[in-house]
Amino acid sequence: MGVSINWLKDYVNFTWTSQEVAHRLTMAGIAIDGVEKRADDSILELDLTPNRGDCLGVINLAREIAALNGTDISIPKIEMQENQEDVHDYISVEIADPDLCPRYTARMVKNIKIKPSPEWLQNKLLSCGINPINNIVDVTNFVMMESNQPLHAFDYDLLGEAKKIVVRRAMAGEKITTLDDVERELEADMLLITDNGRPVAIAGTMGGQNTEITDHTVNVLLESACFKGTSIRKTSKKLALRSDSSIRFEKGSDINGLIYAVNRAAALMQELGEGEVVAGICDCYPDPQPLPQVVLRPERVNYLLGISLSPAQITDYIEKLKFKWHEEEGNLLVTIPSYRPDIEMEVDLIEEVARLHGYEQIPATLPCGDTTQGGLTAYQKFKDRLKQLMTGTCYEIINYSFITPRYFDMLLLPSESNLRNIVRVANPLSEEQSVMRTLLLPGILDTVSRNLARKNSNLAFFEMGSVFYPQGEGLPVETLKLGAVVAGKLEMNWLKQEIDMDFYYLKGVLENLLCSLGIDHLMWVEANDQCYHPGRSAIVKSNDKILGIIGEIHPLVRQNFDIKPRACAFELDVDTLYELSHQRVMMEQITRYPAVERDLAIVVDEQVKAFDAIEVIRERGGELLQNTVVFDIYSGEQVPKGCKSMAIKMTFQSSERTLTESEVNTRIDEIMMGLKAKIQASLR
Incomplete structure (x- = not known):
């Protein structure tokens, strides 16, 4: 868009050259793409950011120059004579869809005379790239360029007999022939201006041919309205019909500037078209909105800009922006004018202060803020250590946190399972990534x-x-969480053996991991999880705290994931591991004295777990007991029905002396007494 320097001087007084104006506006965030020199004028080519659509109006651009120059702006006064009639006797307005209008x-x-516009008006329009048509149409275009408020003029005598304007959504398939002589078929979400029957304009985009201003027009109805920008943008895009009016509505119009614009146009039509202005304005405003207010904290201005401005500055x-304000609890409560819809928050006002102060006046400083000295935290180091330990036996994988809800059915999870209590993604890319995972297992199995x-x-x-x-x-x-899975065989080694x-x-693998972390007193409790094979899964505990679960994947789950070989997995809570782990490695002196091994075969009820026996042995074995291993479990002819035999190897050792036979036997007797008392075991 081009703006004339001479036109700007109609509203604001400045002595800058056109190049100086371009430079100052550009440095203030109103980009000027170039300056075109003409005989007695210069044209500024604007390259506005989307949020500054207000500067498409010459008066608003003059406001920017006035703020930068520290001068006042002179807005044209409206002088016109109204007749004794009432506009409501001529027209009424109904807004059927106030959400869009x-x-x-x-x-x-009334009684206008259609003729060419005067030279001054034609020159101003030509400076903006608009061709003059006649005095009435030119006035609407002039006021639009001046105030940034699009107007439309209807031939009043061509409106329907009801003389009523209805603003409504179009009906699907409804048609209108626009001013460019093209018949257009409309969709149901497009906004129309109708004369209580037929469409007479596509709201905010283009008027209809059926009420066009012609050389025979005598009476004119002027429209000045506010339409929702998103609706106008969608309509103009679908119809491939983008106009100066639609561009302005898309970027947001001034809802409080309608009255000035329609009065300005009426006054000019009276002056240039010898028209008679009917008294009053038909103003339909169902839900008036107050001007927004934003709190501005002076200390916040200086903090964000890195400068030291006084409250007075x-x-x-x-005040240079002509924004009204008053002090409230040491802060400024600023009322934002409706022609500046880009200012919504405190940071927007801070940007205005920065623009007027001058970006070039803000000193370059290095970023500052709180930093963490010493690199990684203890928790970060722990996570790195976990990964390092796991890379000894497994390859690391990374899956998306977004999964498909189908996974929960594939894992055989019951409908009441807490793992089905999911977080849904508001805008998923697809159904395959529509929820957040509640466990790592499905992603690992899919891999x-x-x-x-x-x-x-x-x-x-x-x-x-x-x-x-x-x-x-x-x-x-x-x-x-930390999860792992294995399937297949351990790769063949030099002995030609596969495991x-x-x-x-x-x-x-899990025991070695936990041992490396210093987590001991492990308990393996039979699990009842639908994802895992019954009888081949366990809850892993340490000091009565649950670490996680380990087990062989259920055959039906493997089938659902198309996994033929057996697969085993575990999933652990990392925070619990961190809580129970010993961050400091404790070193123990290697004993010089020999160890004594004893095997013990006991008969217990078949429901007794090996872990139950080991817990009793550890409790009764005392400090001399170094290790306990169950190396055989047997049930058969030589064992009573309903019972089983456990063979347990125990290792005793002292760091101070060589153990005697009697010391070891005493411990064995103590252990056997405990086994009889706790799990009703008998010596085989």
């Missing part, structure tokens, strides 16, 4: 499935990632 005003000008800049499909048969993966649980209206709870990566292999 919050305000609509109309004025009536800040208020001076606000196994894809690798098996590509002939990678021996797999060992781990992942450390967050899972998410809803928490009322607030943000979801985010918990860090199945089964439940016990993964259990050994």
Whole structure:
């Protein structure tokens, strides 16, 4: 858009050259793309940012120059003579869809004479790239360029007999022939101006040919309205019909500037067209809105800009913008004029202060703020250590936190499972990524499935990632988990031997991990989880705190994920691991004295777990007991029905002396007494 320097001088007094105006406006955020020199004028080519659509009006651009120059702006006064009639006797207005048209005003000008516009008016329009047509149409274009408020003029005598303007949504398939002589078919979401029957204009975009101003027009109805920008943008895009009016409505119009614009146009039509202005304005404004107010804190201005402005300097800049303000509890409560819809928050006002102060006046400083000295926190180091330990046996994978809800059915989770209590994504890319995961297992199994499909048969993966649980209206709870999976065989070594990566292999991996973290007193409690094989899964505990779960994947789950070989997995809570781990490694002196091994075979009820026996042995074995291993479980002919035999190897050792036979026997007797008392065991 081009703006004439001479036209700007009609509203604001300045002595800058056109190049100086361009430079000062550009430095203040109103970009000038170039200056075109003409015989007695210069044209500024504007390159506005989307939020400054107000500067499409010459008066508003003059306001910017006045603020930068510290001068006042002179807005033309409206002088016209109204007759004794009432506009409401000529026209009425109804807004059927106020969500798309919050305000609509109309004025009536009678007995006009259509003729060419005077030279001054034609020159101003030509400077903006608008071709003059006649005095009436030119006045509407002039006022639009001046005030940034699009207007439309109807031939009043061509409106329907009801003489009523109805602003409504179009009906699907409804048609109108616009001023460019093109018949257009409308959609149901497009806004129309109708004469209580037929369409006479596409709101904010283009008028209809059926009420066009012609050389025979005598009476004119002037429209000055406010339309919703998003609606106008969609309409103009669908119809491939973008006009100067639609551009301004798209960027936001001044709802409180309608009256000035329609009065200005009526006064000019009276002056240039010898028209008779009917008294009054038909103003339909169903829901008047107060001007917004924004609190501006002087200390916040200086904090964000990195400068030291006094409150007086800040208020001076606000007053140069002609914004009204008053002090409230040491802050400024600024009333934002309706022609500046871009100012919504405190930071927007701070930007205005920066623009008027001058960006070039703000010194360059290095960013400052609170920093953490010493690098990684203890928790970050712990996570890195976990990954380092896991890379000894598994490859790390990273999956999306977004998953498909189908996974929960594939995992055989019951409908009442807490893991189905999910956080849904508000704008998912697809159904496959529409919810946040509540466990790592589905992503890990999907990775196994894809690798098996590509002939990678021996797999060992781990992942450390967050899972998410809803928490009322607030943000979801985010918990860090560590998961691992193995399938297939351990790769062949130099002995030509392959080892199945089964439940016990993964259990050994987990035990080594926990041992490296200093987590002991492990308990393995039979799990009842639908994802895992019954009887081949366990809840892992330490000091009565649940660390996680380990087990062989249920055959039906494997089938759902198209995994043919057996697969085993575990999933642990990282925060619990961190809480129980020993951050300092404790070193123990290697004893010089020999160890004594004893095997013990006991008969217990078949429901007794091996762990129950080990717990009793550890409790009764005392400090001399170094290790306990169950190496055989047997049930058969030589064992009573309903019972089983456990063979347990115990290792005794002292760091101070060589143990005697009697010392070891005493411990064995103590252990056996405990086994009889706690689990009703008998010596086999």
